[in-house]
Amino acid sequence: MKIDRRSFLGLGLGAAAGVALSPVGVKLTDDSSIWTQNWPWTPVPEDGKITYDRSVCSLCPGACGISVKKINGRPVKIEGLDDYPINNGGACPHGISGLQYLYDPARIKTPLKKNGNKFEKISWDEAISLVAQKLGEIRKSGTPESLGLITGADSGSMAQLFERFMDAFGSPNTYNMPSLESNLALTAAALHGADRNLGFDLDHSDFILSFGAAIIEGWGSPVACIQANASRRERKAKLVQVDYRLSNTANAADKIIAVKPGTEADLALGICAVLLAKNLIAGDVNTSAFAAMLAKEYTPEKVEAITGVKAADMEALAMEFIKAKAPVAVPGKGRGDVGQSLREFAAVQALNALADRLNKKGGVFVMYPADYLSFSENVMDDAAKQGASKAKLAGSVNELVDKLEKDGGLSALFIYNANPCYALNNPEKVKVAMDKVGFKVSFSSFMDETALRSDVVLPASIFLERLEDVVSGGGLAKTVVGLCRPMVKPIFDTKHPGDALILLAQAMGDSIAQSFSWNSYDACLEQVTGKIWDTLSGDGYVVIDDKPPVGTPATDFTFLASAPKAAVPMGEGDYTLVPVDKMRLAVGSMISSPFAVKIISDKVLSGKYSVVEINPATAGILKDGDIAVLKTAMGKALVKIGFNEGIMPGVIGMPRGLGHAFNNPYVAGKGVNVNDLIGPVIEPGSGLDAAFGIKATLSKA
Amino acid sequence: MSELENKANDGPEDGAHHGTDNGPKDDKGLGLGVIFFMGAFLVCFLSGWLLFPKLLYSKKEQPFNFDHKLHAEETGDCETCHFFREDGTFSGIPGLQACMECHTDEPMGESEDEAVFVEEYVAKGKEVPWLIYAKQPDCVFFSHAAHTVAGGMDCKTCHGHIGESSSSRPYEENRITGYSRDIWGKNIWGIKKNSWDRMKMDDCAECHLEKMGHKGYCFQCHK
Numbered sequence: 001m002k003i004d005r006r007s008f009l010g011l012g013l014g015a016a017a018g019v020a021l022s023p024v025g026v027k028l029t030d031d032s033s034i035w036t037q038n039w040p041w042t043p044v045p046e047d048g049k050i051t052y053d054r055s056v057c058s059l060c061p062g063a064c065g066i067s068v069k070k071i072n073g074r075p076v077k078i079e080g081l082d083d084y085p086i087n088n089g090g091a092c093p094h095g096i097s098g099l100q101y102l103y104d105p106a107r108i109k110t111p112l113k114k115n116g117n118k119f120e121k122i123s124w125d126e127a128i129s130l131v132a133q134k135l136g137e138i139r140k141s142g143t144p145e146s147l148g149l150i151t152g153a154d155s156g157s158m159a160q161l162f163e164r165f166m167d168a169f170g171s172p173n174t175y176n177m178p179s180l181e182s183n184l185a186l187t188a189a190a191l192h193g194a195d196r197n198l199g200f201d202l203d204h205s206d207f208i209l210s211f212g213a214a215i216i217e218g219w220g221s222p223v224a225c226i227q228a229n230a231s232r233r234e235r236k237a238k239l240v241q242v243d244y245r246l247s248n249t250a251n252a253a254d255k256i257i258a259v260k261p262g263t264e265a266d267l268a269l270g271i272c273a274v275l276l277a278k279n280l281i282a283g284d285v286n287t288s289a290f291a292a293m294l295a296k297e298y299t300p301e302k303v304e305a306i307t308g309v310k311a312a313d314m315e316a317l318a319m320e321f322i323k324a325k326a327p328v329a330v331p332g333k334g335r336g337d338v339g340q341s342l343r344e345f346a347a348v349q350a351l352n353a354l355a356d357r358l359n360k361k362g363g364v365f366v367m368y369p370a371d372y373l374s375f376s377e378n379v380m381d382d383a384a385k386q387g388a389s390k391a392k393l394a395g396s397v398n399e400l401v402d403k404l405e406k407d408g409g410l411s412a413l414f415i416y417n418a419n420p421c422y423a424l425n426n427p428e429k430v431k432v433a434m435d436k437v438g439f440k441v442s443f444s445s446f447m448d449e450t451a452l453r454s455d456v457v458l459p460a461s462i463f464l465e466r467l468e469d470v471v472s473g474g475g476l477a478k479t480v481v482g483l484c485r486p487m488v489k490p491i492f493d494t495k496h497p498g499d500a501l502i503l504l505a506q507a508m509g510d511s512i513a514q515s516f517s518w519n520s521y522d523a524c525l526e527q528v529t530g531k532i533w534d535t536l537s538g539d540g541y542v543v544i545d546d547k548p549p550v551g552t553p554a555t556d557f558t559f560l561a562s563a564p565k566a567a568v569p570m571g572e573g574d575y576t577l578v579p580v581d582k583m584r585l586a587v588g589s590m591i592s593s594p595f596a597v598k599i600i601s602d603k604v605l606s607g608k609y610s611v612v613e614i615n616p617a618t619a620g621i622l623k624d625g626d627i628a629v630l631k632t633a634m635g636k637a638l639v640k641i642g643f644n645e646g647i648m649p650g651v652i653g654m655p656r657g658l659g660h661a662f663n664n665p666y667v668a669g670k671g672v673n674v675n676d677l678i679g680p681v682i683e684p685g686s687g688l689d690a691a692f693g694i695k696a697t698l699s700k701a
Numbered sequence: 702m703s704e705l706e707n708k709a710n711d712g713p714e715d716g717a718h719h720g721t722d723n724g725p726k727d728d729k730g731l732g733l734g735v736i737f738f739m740g741a742f743l744v745c746f747l748s749g750w751l752l753f754p755k756l757l758y759s760k761k762e763q764p765f766n767f768d769h770k771l772h773a774e775e776t777g778d779c780e781t782c783h784f785f786r787e788d789g790t791f792s793g794i795p796g797l798q799a800c801m802e803c804h805t806d807e808p809m810g811e812s813e814d815e816a817v818f819v820e821e822y823v824a825k826g827k828e829v830p831w832l833i834y835a836k837q838p839d840c841v842f843f844s845h846a847a848h849t850v851a852g853g854m855d856c857k858t859c860h861g862h863i864g865e866s867s868s869s870r871p872y873e874e875n876r877i878t879g880y881s882r883d884i885w886g887k888n889i890w891g892i893k894k895n896s897w898d899r900m901k902m903d904d905c906a907e908c909h910l911e912k913m914g915h916k917g918y919c920f921q922c923h924k
Contacts, residue, residue, distance in 0.1 A: 002733075003733065004733075006733065006734040007733045007734050007737045008737070009734060010733070010734030010735060010736070010737035010738035010741070011737040011738070011740070011741045012741070013741075014737060014739060014740060014741030014742035014743075014745070015741040015742070015744070015745045016742060016745075017738075017742050017745075017746075018742040018743065018744065018745025018746035018747075018748075018749065019746075020743045021749075022745065022746050022747075022748070022749020022750050022753065023749060023750065023753070023754075023889040023890045024749040024753050026860075026890065026891070027753070027757070027885070027889060027891075028877075029876040030885070030891075031757070031875060031878050033875065034877070034878040034880065035877045035878055037840070038838075038878065038879065044839060047839065128914055200857055333802050476809035621832075
């Protein structure tokens with residue numbers, strides 16, 4: 001007997017068959033797959049004690065209460081805070097993904113100084129003394145007014161602290177980025193008097209006439225608005241949407257009134273004219289000149305020609321509005337921030353005034369800003385007094401950009417809570433204007449388009465890392481001050497911008513230091529909110545006011561009676577390109593989180609292309625899904641064609657909030673920034689950029 | 702080089718070994734091959750059935766023996782120890798504090814287990830490091846409330862008759878995965894007779910399909 005090759009073959013086959021018929025194979029396959037999932041380097045979230053902490057989200061002006069779930073003190077989840085007077089447990093996709101901002105790849109981790117084209121890391125001491133020295137030179141040269149500030153914050157202690165710094169330094173040149181809040185404040189100032197806000201009581205209205213306001217897509221305080229819309233059915237409240245495309249809000253509405261883009265104001269004034277003609281308007285308002293203008297210029301036939309809304313439809317709408325128990329007209333198409341005109345806001349508010357809906361339940365509240373902060377008097381030396389009393393360089397941030405681009409005028413610029421190099425129309429021009437400023441200091445948390453162009457960055461801790469009062473805004477009919485609390489120690493070498501400002505003021509010495517004598521921002525906040533601090537820090541919020549203000553404010557129609565002209569879209573082309581606001585895309589200084597970008601539909605962003613909505617009827621040779629070249633007077637971009645029968649023929653809609661260009665692979669490099677394609681059209685009288693769109697052409701790529 | 706070529710090349714020189722008359726030798730070789738086959742088959746087959754499970758699992762004893770039957774009789778129900786906390790989470794294995802609602806510093810009874818409990822854990826204020834038979838991996842979210850309160854399921858459906866046992870069986874841990882043997886089940890093929898015999902994802906899905914009409918979505922458990 002000889003052991004040969006066949007014996008080994010037998011042995012091998014036997015072993016294989018034996019193993020195959022035993023459970024080893026099945027079991028080991030399963031176990032090894034589990035084993036690969038548990039390699040020690042696979043990150044596994046830490047297990048531990050679960051706690052919940054309350055705070056307020058300040059990502060957008062919504063000011064929602066949030067509950068932060070922590071495990072062993074590490075925040076792991078953000079949820080809406082139950083019973084919070086604004087959002088009542090609700091949360092939006094940006095709020096729930098707030099934790100991603102903590103670890104964002106674009107976060108600025110240390111103070112930075114521009115050296116040539118690159119940033120180099122510096123210490124906080126170096127950064128503060130560098131800025132203090134530069135600002136000191138400006139003061140010495142006797143032109144403190146040449147320090148500018150562009151900010152997005154227009155309420156709360158941080159806004160006042162920056163304002164205080166500008167005053168103590170001696171400059172009147174503070175500019176706010178356009179926002180729904182600033183547009184509403186401007187409207188209130190034009191119609192009812194300075195220093196007032198407008199709040200829309202959507203919760204109690206039974207007839208909401210929205211002039212393009214994206215009520216369930218991010219307008220105002222988004223969660224509060226979505227909840228107000230959700231409760232409409234129970235309340236038997238109607239929503240009529242005036243729009244040129246079938247937005248989600250329009251889709252949810254009881255009725256859609258299709259208008260040509262940019263003619264919303266004319267429709268509002270047309271409705272005013274109908275009410276006036278039928279003598280259905282309220283009381284003793286000063287309407288003489290205004291009334292004459294309405295009667296002459298806004299006859300139903302004329303309005304039909306302008307807006308495309310049939311005269312009979314408009315008259316029916318006017319009657320429905322005035323006959324409702326608690327109607328309210330809501331201005332601000334989209335999110336109501338960029339590309340808005342005072343003419344449109346004022347026209348809609350005039351309708352509210354004529355229908356006697358001011359300070360009425362379910363109407364519009366003309367409110368005074370929350371008066372809960374008491375700063376001690378600012379210490380201003382002679383230079384500060386002189387500088388601060390000088391005239392502002394420009395009336396609005398848009399005009400400032402114009403002025404800077406043409407002939408400069410600022411030697412230094414602070415940027416806080418703002419990303420003008422992305423969020424304003426024609427950002428290229430903004431960048432050129434920025435380059436005309438010698439020294440730019442950014443207080444940003446992220447290396448966004450504007451921070452990239454600054455000379456020094458004093459990185460700010462984000463809302464989850466800091467204490468701050470957050471005042472409700474966004475057209476809410478109540479004023480709530482919430483307390484944003486640090487949920488975690490700063491992850492990187494960042495500071496509260498309030499602390500950075502205090503350190504800077506103290507480094508500057510003299511009167512400026514005296515104006516900022518606090519040890520820290522936290523101490524400052526406790527002191528200046530003295531009146532409400534106990535409740536604020538105990539309950540986490542204070543409801544300053546949630547009732548209709550007493551009395552009916554006077555309305556001055558002078559602005560409207562002066563017949564302000566409607567903005568005309570720039571350039572030439574077969575189409576009118578309009579930006580479209582989407583709930584899932586953040587705008588302004590806020591940048592969408594990776595999560596938010598992930599949940600965008602491919603009807604908005606397809607691969608790297610922004611999808612433009614176009615009505616198939618006016619698409620010409622273009623087909624759904626085609627790549628096309630979109631050209632405007634400002635530039636051109638490659639886009640994907642998305643057929644949508646819900647958009648008015650001749651209008652093309654492009655999502656706003658895409659096309660970021662900075663170091664965040666999850667968010668940047670996706671789609672096109674629609675602002676790149678639109679040039680500002682500044683409205684005389686208000687300084688607002690009223691470019692609701694621009695003429696465009698489309699051709700197959 | 703192929704076998705044919707091999708033969709062709711080897712043929713002339715090595716005739717003595719291979720020869721032309723190699724039929725009977727082939728048969729012998731085949732016979733031997735069969736024996737080897739059978740031998741190897743039996744060894745591997747039996748090892749796979751008998752030895753492999755023993756090698757795959759390590760056995761660990763509980764810190765001390767726990768008598769479920771006795772406790773159930775004394776307390777009168779299961780909920781005394783296995784209850785829902787105020788926040789809705791389930792006290793699967795009660796902490797020392799819960800034990801101390803009945804137990805004291807003094808041993809109750811004279812069993813050795815009771816002595817270990819009092820000396821090692823009560824006196825030192827240390828939690829008993831029970832080994833959890835039904836422990837699911839961290840990647841799974843499981844809510845007892847959703848199943849027993851909302852779904853009205855019986856504990857036994859998943860946990861079997863552990864409440865009637867009077868001694869703690871050894872805890873068996875899979876050496877490769879670190880999971881308790883109860884997840885795959887005692888049967889090495891993973892065949893179950895009772896609903897509580899194993900608790901892999903497929904078993905969850907099977908019951909969900911039966912009761913809910915749908916296997917469920919990934920994120921319901923894997924959050």
